[in-house]
Amino acid sequence: MGDDLYREQILEHYKNPHHFGELPDADITQEGDNPLCGDVITLYLKLDDGRLGDVRFRGRGCAISQASASMLTDLIVGKPLKELKTFPTKDLLEELGIQISPARMKCATLSVNTLRVALNGDSGEED
Amino acid sequence: MIETRALNVEAVRADFPILGRRINGKPLVYLDSAATSQKPAAVIDAMDDYYRRYNANPHRGVYAISEEATAAYEGARQRVARFINAGSPKEVIFTRNTTEAINLVRYSWGRANIGAGDGILLTEMEHHSNLVPWQLLASEVSARLEFLCIDDDGLLQLDGLERKLDGVRLLAITHQSNTLGTINPIRAIAEAAHRAGALVLVDGAQAVPHMPVDVQELGVDFYAFSGHKMCGPTGIGVLWARRALLEAMPPFLGGGDMIKRVKLTEASWNDLPWKFEAGTPSVAEGIGLGAAVDYLAQFGMDAVRAHERTLVGYAMEKLQDVPGITLYGPRDPEVHGGAVSFTLPNIHPHDLATLVDREGIAVRAGHHCTQPLMDRLGVAATTRASFYVYNRTDEVDQLVDGIQKAQKVFA
CATH class of the missing domain: 3.40.640.10 (Type I PLP-dependent aspartate aminotransferase-like (Major domain))
Known part of the structure; x- marks a missing residue:
């Protein structure tokens, strides 16, 4: 099927997600979902002196939503919270590195929207 | 008075301009008529x-x-x-x-x-x-x-x-x-x-x-x-x-x-x-x-139903051989209209629908506006293939091929 949407790196994140699991002593636990597709994720954030000390996520859903969550955790761990509050969606999309169709955009951005809800109380989603 | 006409699938297909389209270089295989049917030239x-x-x-x-x-x-x-x-x-x-x-x-x-x-x-x-x-x-x-x-x-x-x-x-x-x-x-x-x-x-x-x-x-x-x-x-x-x-x-x-x-x-x-x-x-x-x-x-609705009963029977038979598949709905084609829902282990319906789209196959993935039914089935979403007068059994075969290719991607 020679599929760039399901390129190796995305499948790898989907099959073996990074930072997968829970943080029992998380400072912030935030659920997010796409009711239309049934994608769900929960982000566990441990804060450390103005930075994101540690992160875990749990979730289920399509490969795009779960791989994007896994990639996001790599991008945000250790970063200053101030920066993460305005973490740009495009940075995650660049990391995904694939053309996301409008129908699948909600899947690709579920994790970053959930992060912004966790830190700001709303996703600041532009749509 | 309407002239009667046998339901010959090849002739029927020629009535639907959209079926001449190619998607991603492949002929369109439209298996989403339960969402909306295609339109014959006579209607347009x-x-x-x-x-x-x-x-x-x-x-x-x-x-x-x-x-x-x-x-x-x-x-x-x-x-x-x-x-x-x-x-x-x-x-x-x-x-x-x-x-x-x-x-x-x-x-x-x-x-x-x-x-x-x-x-x-x-x-x-x-x-x-x-x-x-x-x-x-x-x-x-x-x-x-x-x-x-x-x-x-x-x-x-x-x-x-x-x-x-x-x-x-x-x-x-x-x-x-x-x-x-x-x-x-x-x-x-x-x-x-x-x-x-x-x-x-x-x-x-x-x-x-x-x-x-x-x-x-x-x-x-x-x-x-x-x-x-x-x-x-x-x-x-x-x-x-x-x-x-x-x-x-x-x-x-x-x-x-x-x-x-x-x-x-x-x-x-x-x-x-x-x-x-x-x-x-x-x-x-x-x-x-x-x-x-x-x-x-012109076909008569008995003929339409008979055509779809054949397609559903064929689809249920072919799909049940796909490893790991769960099929929903009645086993008996007599009480099973032209829509077949299924799930696969390890492949979300949206991923499957996206992958088979690369083969030109249009199927629906999601809750199909029946969320309480999804809850009853214990799934977030299913993939659904649905049929109409213009569908052929070989399109079911193409869907099964597409599913098998998707399974390789996710293997």
Whole structure:
């Protein structure tokens, strides 16, 4: 099927997600979902002196939503919270590195929207 | 009089311009007719002809093209009436779609006839369009909602029916499940409902396009369906109801066309069916629906149903050999209409639908507007392949190939 949407790196994140699991002593636990597709994720954030000390996520859903969550955790761990509050969606999309169709955009951005809800109380989603 | 014609799939396919398209370099394999059907040239041309040659507001216009528009629009109503064996075209109310038809009943009949403590009996397999309107009515008038459950084959469990009908004013039920494909035994259920003093509304959105439907023989009270799932355009649907009910019901939307005489502070209502058709109607869409009915009638709906029964039987047989697959809905093709839902381990339906799209195959992935049914099945979403007059068994084979390729990607 020679599929760039399901390129190796995305499948790898989907099959073996990074930072997968829970943080029992998380400072912030935030659920997010796409009711239309049934994608769900929960982000566990441990804060450390103005930075994101540690992160875990749990979730289920399509490969795009779960791989994007896994990639996001790599991008945000250790970063200053101030920066993460305005973490740009495009940075995650660049990391995904694939053309996301409008129908699948909600899947690709579920994790970053959930992060912004966790830190700001709303996703600041532009749509 | 409509010429009859054998349902020859290759000839049928030539009637649908869109089937000549290629998607991602592959011929379009359209397996989403339960969402909306494709349109034959005869329907597209009928609408085009209206706009090009006799576009005018129907009813009341005294000039030639308005009279032509009126004749075409009302002619479509007569054809629809014959198609479902309505007692009279006056019983055929044009709406925007099935959803609007059901909401018409909710606002007009429901508000006047359902009160505090009354029961509305539904099923677990209802589309949101035949669930949410009744949730809204129930909360408005303090009525209670009851549900018929399904068994693991996706068939309704009818053993407790009499008891569940106790105190029920309305039974609202789908004729064919859009997700499971289950064809419900409407006639028997309607008889039981009537014995218990309840009226019966049927969501026929998935039935009228696919099988013979005779509203009088079914013995129901309200029957709703959409044009766009039966080779017709979007923006036109039908509410059929028994005439005595429609005569007694208050209007739905107020405005032009639905009135007989208007004074500053009051108005009287037009005759049926126009009493329920406020404002300029969807004229082109009505004419398109008339053409769609003619198109289907040439094959006869027994032939359409037989064709789909073959496709569903073939699809169930082929799909059940896919490793790990879970198929939903009845095993028996006799009670399984032209839609097959399934899930695969480790591949989310959206991923599967995206991957087979690369092969030109259009299937639907999601909850199919039946979230309570998804909860009952214990899944967030399924993939659904649905069939129509233009589908071939080799398209099922292509779907199975596509699934196997997707399984390799996710292996």
